[in-house]
Amino acid sequence: MTKVITRFAPSPTGVLHIGSVRTALYSWLYARQNNGKFILRIEDTDKERSKKEYEDNIIDGLEWLGLTHDEFYRQSDRSDVYKRHLLALIADGTAYVSKEEPKELGERSEVIRFKNPNRVVTFHDVARGDISFDTTELGDFVIAKDFESPLYHFAVVVDDFEMRVTHVIRGDDAISNTPRQILIQEALGAPRPVYTHLPMILAPDKSKLSKRHGALAVTEYREEGYLPEAILNFVALMGWNPGNDKEIISLDEMIMLFKLEKIQKGAAVFNIDKLKWLNKHYIKLLPAEKAGKEILARFPEMLRIKAEDNSEIFSKIIVVILDHISTFGEVRFFAEAGEYRYFFEDPIYPREALLWKDEQEPTRAAEKLEKVLVLLEEIDDVFFTPETIKTAIWDYATEAGRGSVLWPMRYALSGRDKSPDPFILSSILGKEATIRRIENAIKLLLG
RNA sequence: GGCCUUAUCGUCUAAUGGUUAGGACGAAAGCUUCUCAAGCUUUAAAUCGGAGUUCGAUUCUCCGUAAGGUCACCA
Numbered sequence: 001m002t003k004v005i006t007r008f009a010p011s012p013t014g015v016l017h018i019g020s021v022r023t024a025l026y027s028w029l030y031a032r033q034n035n036g037k038f039i040l041r042i043e044d045t046d047k048e049r050s051k052k053e054y055e056d057n058i059i060d061g062l063e064w065l066g067l068t069h070d071e072f073y074r075q076s077d078r079s080d081v082y083k084r085h086l087l088a089l090i091a092d093g094t095a096y097v098s099k100e101e102p103k104e105l106g107e108r109s110e111v112i113r114f115k116n117p118n119r120v121v122t123f124h125d126v127a128r129g130d131i132s133f134d135t136t137e138l139g140d141f142v143i144a145k146d147f148e149s150p151l152y153h154f155a156v157v158v159d160d161f162e163m164r165v166t167h168v169i170r171g172d173d174a175i176s177n178t179p180r181q182i183l184i185q186e187a188l189g190a191p192r193p194v195y196t197h198l199p200m201i202l203a204p205d206k207s208k209l210s211k212r213h214g215a216l217a218v219t220e221y222r223e224e225g226y227l228p229e230a231i232l233n234f235v236a237l238m239g240w241n242p243g244n245d246k247e248i249i250s251l252d253e254m255i256m257l258f259k260l261e262k263i264q265k266g267a268a269v270f271n272i273d274k275l276k277w278l279n280k281h282y283i284k285l286l287p288a289e290k291a292g293k294e295i296l297a298r299f300p301e302m303l304r305i306k307a308e309d310n311s312e313i314f315s316k317i318i319v320v321i322l323d324h325i326s327t328f329g330e331v332r333f334f335a336e337a338g339e340y341r342y343f344f345e346d347p348i349y350p351r352e353a354l355l356w357k358d359e360q361e362p363t364r365a366a367e368k369l370e371k372v373l374v375l376l377e378e379i380d381d382v383f384f385t386p387e388t389i390k391t392a393i394w395d396y397a398t399e400a401g402r403g404s405v406l407w408p409m410r411y412a413l414s415g416r417d418k419s420p421d422p423f424i425l426s427s428i429l430g431k432e433a434t435i436r437r438i439e440n441a442i443k444l445l446l447g
Numbered sequence: 448g449g450c451c452u453u454a455u456c457g458u459c460u461a462a463u464g465g466u467u468a469g470g471a472c473g474a475a476a477g478c479u480u481c482u483c484a485a486g487c488u489u490u491a492a493a494u495c496g497g498a499g500u501u502c503g504a505u506u507c508u509c510c511g512u513a514a515g516g517u518c519a520c521c522a
Contacts, residue, residue: 107520131452149520200515245461275472411482418483
């Protein structure tokens with residue numbers, strides 16, 4: 001058995017997006033599950049369009065996702081290799097230097113063309129079966145501008161050959177290009193790798209995935225507060241499944257379960273809601289310390305300072321925050337809407353806000369808060385937990401009308417229409433602050 | 448346009464020559480509930496169309512239709 005070698009070969013003409021992540025993931029999984037080798041190869045033969053920042057973005061994104069490579073190459077570092085093979089093909093007569101009449105600006109008067117044997121090429125695709133093409137219409141296609149400037153099709157074949165790549169896993173936009181690559185391969189005397197072409201990932205409107213929808217760089221998803229586990233899990237499920245109802249799959253499980261043969265044939269539409277759902281799932285599994293860092297990083301300056309000054313309270317609200325978000329980016333949104341301030345400072349709100357819809361009389365509301373105060377006073381500081389607070393108040397609230405008791409209590413604590421329940425709020429704030437805020441509310445009601 | 452590929456709920460998908468065509472996201476409803484989430488329960492929702500093979504087709508074949516890819520001195 002020869003060792004399995006796969007590669008991910010992006011051109012640095014754009015950022016690493018969801019579609020490329022899936023290609024990288026499947027190649028990586030196949031290598032890992034076969035104890036093989038995974039190569040990252042930057043295909044930057046197009047000097048005009050290739051940019052270092054994109055290369056950096058791709059490497060950064062893959063590293064963040066944990067799709068580690070065993071070897072790294074950059075085509076621009078390998079021109080002597082391509083030159084050597086170019087010379088060999090010309091010596092063989094399977095390629096030749098061709099005189100041209102430049103039609104466009106920048107075109108050469110001399111390029112290197114492949115001598116096309118003009119025949120039907122049939123190859124096997126793991127996902128789709130046998131595919132045949134007549135290569136005649138390709139003509140004697142150009143494989144290099146000159147000995148220093150090979151073109152994509154040639155560089156790919158040479159590299160896969162030299163790097164002993166056994167399995168080529170790539171987007172299905174390459175299907176039509178495969179026959180010409182096979183022609184070059186045969187001229188080179190290179191073995192034919194096993195091909196698997198992956199269906200496209202489409203935008204929600206079924207157009208090509210673009211910047212407008214979904215085709216964000218994975219590094220941008222990172223900024224938005226998505227977790228690598230969620231992105232990997234999501235992307236894995238677009239075009240593959242374990243053959244059962246399992247939806248939550250870790251990278252390690254994928255290595256065990258992944259099957260090249262089970263790859264989907266049809267294109268998949270990017271569904272951000274499912275990604276968010278997965279992200280929510282993984283966020284809840286995150287250790288509090290890590291989650292806290294992600295949250296803190298997205299707090300506005302003022303709030304962050306307060307949170308750092310009150311680390312005890314902050315550590316208690318992490319779980320509460322986690323319960324309401326599907327990405328950490330939403331923390332920024334909620335914080336800017338004033339959501340978390342009440343954990344750190346007494347709220348300010350209009351008097352009417354304290355009145356429950358079925359209890360509009362301020363003095364009655366105040367009476368109820370007075371009673372709550374009495375009940376809270378009886379709880380010992382050390383037992384000031386959501387459970388004991390609820391137990392202490394519940395019977396009274398039920399008797400007096402829950403809304404008319406709990407709404408003003410919760411509002412006194414948070415100053416907001418929507419918030420966690422008053423028991424959680426009280427326990428986070430502590431007995432002293434809870435009582436102070438309720439007293440403030442009573443003063444407001446009676447004043 | 449030539450060539451190539453693809454087609455199951457809105458979306459991701461499962462399944463088989465014979466099933467009530469299954470699951471998940473989303474949606475709707477209910478429970479819970481002071482609010483917002485979460486959670487639990489339930490419901491609606493699909494085999495692109497037409498022929499053929501077959502006792503029987505969503506599955507196999509052909510023809511349509513639609514969508515995508517590719518036809519560079521880009522990758």
